[in-house]
Amino acid sequence: MTAPSLTRQEAEDFLYEEARLLDERDFFPWLDLFTDDAIYWIPIDEHADPTRATSILWDDAQLRALRVHQLAHERNFAQSPPSRTVHSVTNVQVSPGGADDEANVRCNLVVYEIRSGDHRQLGLGDLRPLPAKCLYVLRYEERWRIAHKKVVLINRHMPLVNLSFLI
Amino acid sequence: MATQQATTERGYAGLVEITDKTFRVSSRVYTEQAIFEREIAEIFEKTWVYVAHDSEIAQPGDYKTAQVGRYPIIVTRDKGGAVHALLNVCRHRANAICRENYGNSQNFRCPYHAWTYRNSGELIGVPDGGRYPQGFSTSGLSLIRVAKVDSYRGLIFASLSADVPKLGEHLAPVKEHIDLWADRSIGGEHKVLHPHRYAYLGNWKFQCENGVDGYHPGIVHESAFSTFGEFGIGNFAARDLVKRGSISRGFPGGHSTLEGGALDGRGVGRGLPHRAEEYLAHLREVYGDDRAQEIVSNRHTFIFPNVFLFDELVRVIQPIALEYTEVYSHPFWLHGVPDDFNTRRLYEGTRQLSTTGMVNPSDLEMFAANQTGLHSRMEWLVLDRGMQREEIAADGKRVGNYSDEAPQRSLYRHWAQVMARAADGGR
Structure with a gap:
């Protein structure tokens, strides 16, 4: 399928919509943003082969579904x-993809996260920023979908804490 | 302070109260700064602690920095292949000479005044050395060696005190289980990968206790197990956890195991049935049927005070502060098995035990909640579970049901001994 070219504004609209779905905890539509063969990867060594190196997250379609289910x-x-x-989401840049129906999108991402509850207790009440560079491969399958998502956290070598939410 | 006084009067051994039916641990072992400092000084800075795996520094020149108690160290492999554990401290003005976690270098040059050391420790360069008085000698100014360094099956341990039993003696009670873990590689050693690091707001001993706690998984990890079940992944649900062949063991020396029992798709074969059969067949050829079965069984082995050997990873515990602990979680590659088998093990470890995993973050949550509750100073914690039913062998080894607290009791029996020895000055 020949894809229409992806403009920066279209890429931004796509990423903003993903951000909205995650922030509103609307997780099942978020799953539908991905192609069936998509990999979502949070590496430690961003240049490593993920089949042979330690990762913070490596999800195929089934693992994404498991995660949302949990x-x-x-x-x-x-x-x-x-x-x-x-x-x-900021600093969005679009470049040609590796195939006719694909586009590469790079952006910066800062996720701010907090769990309140009885905020005086240890482990709760801390506002935590997670700055990252994100690299997407979007593929046109009647609409743009995520064929690959890589989130490179700047603190990926540091001791991390409970990241059981979706980045 | 009343609590400090109580500690002194009753001694450190008094923080663990044992009768024939009860095993109680004082909440102060998790909440008193003075006790934490004594743990660092007497356990981490005076006994054997795990510092690295051979494969992390496989090549000449490879190094890894680590922390033993509060001491920054470098573990190096010199050009002849020998392993050295050195303080990461310049002999000039005590600057840390190496600021990276991993690397390869024949020399270490102090960033402050460029005193330069060989990776085996010798001082080989002092800039503008003529300014030092006559008779100034570099020969007594090598990097300070950690008093003891030794390894077993690729696991490198160090002790800052020379006054320790041989490593073999320290590991003897749990040696059989280290062998079962190491024998999973066929014709070689495991390759331990760089870690995923995490931290929690709680005392270091929570992680030691929890990795061999078979009572909590069906409860804390219910959401993970029921999700796996609904997706047909893995074949264990909460109700199956306490089953025949699933046991916990506590050993003298504070070591312990939690063993999931016979092969049932768990252990190293978990998640890849056809390859598991192939792998098991290979193991049977090499080791025979019974041992092969033992080798592939699900098993967590805790080596006091700071390392776990798991099916998919090595977990290293680093106490930082009374209520703050770091953990380094190293996946490892089995030698002599197909790459896709190792990749599946890698993914399994990430899916469950990463900070994004479906299992581990709930444990970290329990540690923070546990430390929160302990601020109440509720006096005694109850570790009686399974006490009257555990088997006690002549060598002091205790075997309980999977959900018994035999491992935790073994930890605190040894802990009390080491802490009391220190308090008595009997060293």
């Missing part, structure tokens, strides 16, 4: 109380 479970203690997030 997020909806009433006894998911890592998400009790649940995370509130703001996904802030």
Whole structure:
């Protein structure tokens, strides 16, 4: 299928919509943003082969579905109380993809996350910013979908904490 | 302060109260700064601690920095292949000479005044050395060596005190289980990868206890297990956890295991049935049927005080502060098995035990909640579970049901011994 060329404004609209779905915890439509063969990867070494190196997250379609399913479970203690997030997307750049029906999109992302509950308790009440560079491969399948998503956190070598929400 | 006084009067051994039916641990072991500092000084800075795996510094010149108690160290492999554990401290003005976590270098040059050391420790360069008084010698100014360094099956341990039993003696109670873990590689050693690092707001001992706690998984991880179940992944649900062949063990020396029992799609074969059969067949050829079965069984082995050997990863515990702990979670590659088998093990570890994983973040949440509750100073924690039913062998090894607290009791029996020894000055 020949894809229409992706403009920066269209890429921004796409990424803003993904951010909205995540921030509103509308996770099932978020799953539909991905192609069936898409990989979502949060590396530690961004240049490594993910089949052979330590990763923070490596999800195929089934793992994304598992994750969303668990997020909806009433006894998911890592998400009790649940995370509130703001996904802030900037610095969007579009370049040609590796195939006719693909486009590469690079952006910066800062996710702000907090779990309130009884905020005086340890582990709760901390507002945590997670700055990252994101690299997307979007593929045109009647509409633009995510064929690959890579989130490179700037603190990926540091001790991380409960990241049981979606970045 | 009343609590400090109580500690002194009753001694550190008094923080663990044992009768034939009860095993109680004082909440102060998690909440008193003085106790934490004594743990660092007496356990982490005076006994064997895990610092690296051979494969992390496989090539000549490879190094890894680590922290033993509060001491920054470098573990190096010199050009002859020998392993050195050195303080990461310049002999001039005590600057840390190496600021990276991993790398390869024949020399270390102090960034402050460029005193330069070989990776085996010798001082080989002092800029503008003529300014030092006559008789100034570099020969006594090598990097300070960690008193003891030794390894077993690729696991490198170090002790800042020379006054320790041989490593073999320290590991003896749990040696059989280290062998079962290491024998999963066929014709070689595991390759331990760089870590995923995480941290939690709680005392370091929570992680030691929890990795061999078979009572919590069906409860804390219910959302993970029921999700796996609904997607037909793995074949264990909460109700199946306490089953025949699933046991916990506590050993003298504070070591312990939690063993998931016979092969049932878990252990190293988890998540890849056809390859598991192939792998098991290979193991049977090499080790025979019974041992092969033992080798592939799901098993967590805790080596006191700071390392776990899991099916998919090595987990290293680093106490930083009384209520703040770092953990370094290293996936490892089995030698002599197909790459896709290792990749599936890698993904399995990430899916469950990463900070984004479906299992581990809930544990971290429990640690923070546990530390929060302990601020109440509720006096005693209850570790009696399974006490009257555990088997006690002549060598002091105790075997309990999967959900018993035999591992935790073993940890605190040894903990109390080490802490009391220190308090008595009997060293």
